[in-house]
Each structure stands twice: as C-alpha cells, then as structure tokens.
Amino acid sequence: MELQRLAFSFFNADVASRYWLDIVHGMWVTTYLAAVVIATGLGGGLAAAMLRSFHFRPVNVLIVVFADAFRALPPLVVIIVLFFAFPYVNLAMSAFTATWLALSLVLAAFAEEIFWAGILSVPKGQTEAARSTGMSRLQTLVHVILPQAVRLTIPPLTNRMIAITKGTALGSVVAVHEIIYYASSGASEAGNPTPLTLGAAAYLVLFLPVVMLSRWVETRFAWKR
C-alpha cells in the first residue's frame, strides 16, 4: 500500500474534476435542508414546551407521548416509514419532505424536553410575582420565564441541533440529492473513492465551523450542574 497508490485512489484529481460540481450542488441542498429542519424543529419544540406550561392535562399527556416516541425512534426509521409506508394509505410525499418532516419531528421532541427543563428550572416565585402584578400566563411566559429559561437551554440545544443537521445525510437513503448521495453514487460510477473524499471534505467544511462555534457557545453559557 504505497503512498502513491493511496493518493491515486482517494485524491484523484481527474475523478475529482468530474464530480466536484455535483458535490457543491449537494452542499446547497444539505444546508437548505438543515436550515428548514432547525427552524421547524426548534419552533415546534418551543411551542410544545410553552403549551405544556399551561397545564392542560390531556394536552400534556399528548406532548409527553410525542416527545418520548420521537426520542426513542431512530430518525432513519421515521424517514423510511414516512417515505415507504405512508404511500400505502394515499399519503405519498417527496423524499425531501419525508426527510424534513422526520428530522423536524425528532428535533422538536428533543427541543421540547430541553426547553421544558429550562422552564422548570425558573423558580416558582418568578411566576407568582409576575402574575401578582396582573400579567397573564402568556405574558409571564414570554417576558419573565423564557428569557431566564433560555440561558440554560443553549448548550444542550446546540449539541442536539448539530446531531440533527448531520442527520440530513440520512436523506440520501431515500435519494434526497444532498452531499453523500452524489458522493456515493459518484464513487460507484467512477469505481474510485475520490468522490467520497470530496463529500467528506464538504461535510467538514460545513460542520467543523459549527462544532467549533458550539464549543465557544458552551463555554460562554456554562451549564452548571
């Protein structure tokens, strides 16, 4: 296994030139998918946690069941069920939609638990003080509770968001045209692993900065146990 042969296999400039454009296209899809998943996942999780704070028994049971189920289910299984099982009952959806929906549901479940833990950590006296000045439950939540709760949620949330956005790669299993889809089909086609190297590099370019940023965020909002 000489170094030369290694380079020829994994860093083949010729093969790279044929596939790098596809990879870039894939990067765009990955980024777009990750962005929408974060928006809907975090939004859904926050809404669910806020709803939970109003203490309607039947609603809370539903929220807990939802959060438990989607934290237990492997995301790939959710994607597969949405994409392959739902068409049987006339609920077909595109691969992109299935991936987006699956990842959003999973992120929402984790986010709801994280936001809820944050809300619980705010002392009860804060709610009492705000309500005693005539503020409604929603106003209290928005102006007094959430600003204090959010501080606690930043480290676990950034971790979870990174994990979920890496899940966008799972979309390739149902042929969403993101990075690894192009990388692995390119590698099969060319009989050479260079497209995979390109794909790996593309992911690193996208996610390494995010991971390093999250490290900085973690130290700033140090979560004391």
Next chain:
Amino acid sequence: MLRGIDLAVAPGELVFIIGPSGSGKSTLLRCCNRLEEPSSGSVVVDGTEITRPDVDINRVRQKIGMVFQSFNLYPHMNALGNVTLALRKVQGLGRAEAESKGMAALTRVGLAEKARAYPNELSGGQQQRVAIARALALEPKILLFDEPTSALDPELVGSVLKVMRELRESGMTMVVVSHEMQFARAAADRVVFMDGGMILEEGRPEKIFSRPDHARVGEFVARIASHH
C-alpha cells in the same frame, strides 16, 4: 388548610397577621389575590368579588399589590425594568410614561439612584424595596406583604420597615404577615392571630400582645418576643 375564615379589612387599615408556622397565614394572604384558590367562600376586594369564575383576574390583580418573602425580582432586568414591566405589558403604557411612573415609585422607596442596577448588585433590603416599588407602580388599592423581612439580615430589616411605615402614613391599606412585633405594636391597627387554619383571636395590638383572651396567643407572643 383554612377553616371558616371571616375577615374584613377597612380602607387605610394596617392588619397584621401572626401565628405559628403552618397556621395558614400565608395561605390566607395568597387567597386575597387568588394565588391560592379557596375551595369555598368568596373574596371581595374594593367591591368586586374576585372569586367569581367570570372575573378577569389579571385586571383585578392590578389593584392588589403583593410583596414576597424571597423578593422574586426578575434577575434579567434592572430595577427600573422590574418596576415598569407590568406598566408596559398589562397597562399598555408607553416606554416614557412607564419609566416616569417607575421612577416615581422607586423614589418613594428611596432607591431612585439604583434604577439601572440589576438585582444581583443590590443588597437584600434594597431588593425588597424594589419589590415594593414594583407593587406600588400599579397604584394598587391594597398591598399584601408575605413575611417581607424574614429573609433579610437583621441590619437590613429597618430600611424595609421604614418604607412600610411611610406607606401606612400615606393611607395605604395593608395586610402584613410577619413576626416583627415591634412594628406591629407601633403601626398596626389590628392584629389577627391564626392557628390551625382558623382565626383564634383578633383585636388592637395592645390587647393581643399584653392581655389576649386565649392562652395560645400569649404563649406565642412570649416566644417570639424572646427571639427578637
């Protein structure tokens, strides 16, 4: 657990509630603004029966101010922010108007120069006075105090009691749950003794503290006096 409470407070009165822990004093106080919900009976504030199901409790609470044992200031806002939050969100005042009312309240408790300070930069006594200003800013008809000085270091108690005395003199109706006997002797119109969820005795401070009808009351007063 409260049993058979029948209490009336006249405008401008300072009613002091005392009793052993677990006697229901705080619960009774918190029923007055429905932070605790009475299972039966009614609470009437300034002519409005606030325990009726169709009442807008948020509007009613603007007329009732409350000061807590643990202050409960919002740590993410400065003193002025704490005082003006309800003015802006509940009464819908604009920023300038809210701030001027807020500053007036802070001045009344002697903390105008600390308007921009955050709660963690203030001493316990100062925090409690900001909490009083927060309640005052809404111009309530009655102020409820739930052991306002129990969480304070002894040296800081005086500053809070001073503010409470001034409020009394300006004619504010106040209901105070506390162990501060000296203050009660000096400022209270009526003292109410509670035990086991019931009002055992009530009357003028001189009577309750020196010649109560019930032996329980006498024992309690003697015990508290020896601690302070």
Next chain:
Amino acid sequence: MEQILQVFFNGAIFERAWPFLARGIGMTVALSLVVVPIGLASGLAVAMLYHLHRRWLNRLLMAYVDFFRAFPPLVLLLFIYGGLPFLGVDLPLFGTVALAFLLNTSSYYGEIFRAGLESVPGGQAEAARSTGLSRWQTMLWVILPQATRNVLPDLISNTLEVIKLTTLASVVGFTELLNNARNAQALTYNATPIVAAALIYLIMLWPLVRLVSRLEHKSIAVR
C-alpha cells in the same frame, strides 16, 4: 380504517416477516453489545488522556473529538465501507460497521467523560493522595466513581443514541432490524414489516428514554 389495518398492521404478513425481524433484532443487539462497551472504554481513555493536562496532547484530542463530532456518522460509514477496499484492507461487514461507529461514539463518550472528570473537585484527589493512594488507585476508587455518577444521564442518553445509530448499518446491507424490515417490505409489497420494526424500536428504547428523563429531572431538582 380497514385499509390502514390491512396495510400497516397485517397479521398474516407479520407472521411471515417475523423470523427476519427477529434475526434483525439479534443483530442490532449484537452490534450494540460490541460498540457500546468499546466506545465507553475508548471514550474513558480519551478523557483520561485529557486529564494529563499536556497542552499539545489536549489540542490533538480536541481536534480528534471535534473532527468526529462534525462528521455525520453515515458519511463516515460509507467512506470507510467504500474506501477500505482501496487500501487493500478486507474487513468483514460487521467489522467495517463497528469501526465506523466506534470512531464516532468514542468522541462523544470522550467528551462526556471529560466533563465528568472535570466536575470532580481537585480536593478529592489531594485528599486521596495524602492518605497514600497512588495515582491509579485515586483515579479508580475516588475520581472515576464520582465522575461517572455526575454524568450518568449523559452517558445513558448517548448509549441510547448509539443503539439508534445501528439503523445506519442497514444502508450498507448489514442485516440488522431496519435492513431486514425493508427487505421484508419489498418482498411482500406491504408496509407492515417496517411499521412493525418501528414499533419494536419503540418498545426496546422507550424504557431507556424514560430512564434518561427521570435521571435528568433528578439532577435538575438537586440544583
């Protein structure tokens, strides 16, 4: 309604598919039983290396951890699966899959154990050493038990993630539960096998989710 039962919860098809699903469960468990302990051990090793407090070593370790945290596990798996043959290495499928997962999980476990070790006050080690305990004894009997207890919710939570990770192996044809369920679905033209697999995952993992929740709420309450 009738149609949903036919298509999602078909008893006859479930019976036919069950042997495949059962074998899939077995492989999922086998893979987990290999990856979790080795992942824990290597994560612990990484954390203890950190604890040596050598500047250059820590930079290296941090780069290693950040690298594998940034790398999607599926990409890592496909990269190793597709690339190893070109290096002249011929690993059985189980080995390829296990290797990819290990690289990923050791970095996560490493981070968790590192936080755990840092959470133990320095005075503990001082007290232990002052009674004559050696470095290793101190680590084994005093530091590690406390560190592990402090990060137990995170450790269990990450283990849950690792078990969920095994589904990725289906992409390279490893015969774990999801893979077998998809094959059964293709063979029977019916969605029951994959719905059944989803339910099986729920049944297997729900208790772990509840456990993590309970541990997390306890640690919040303590604060």
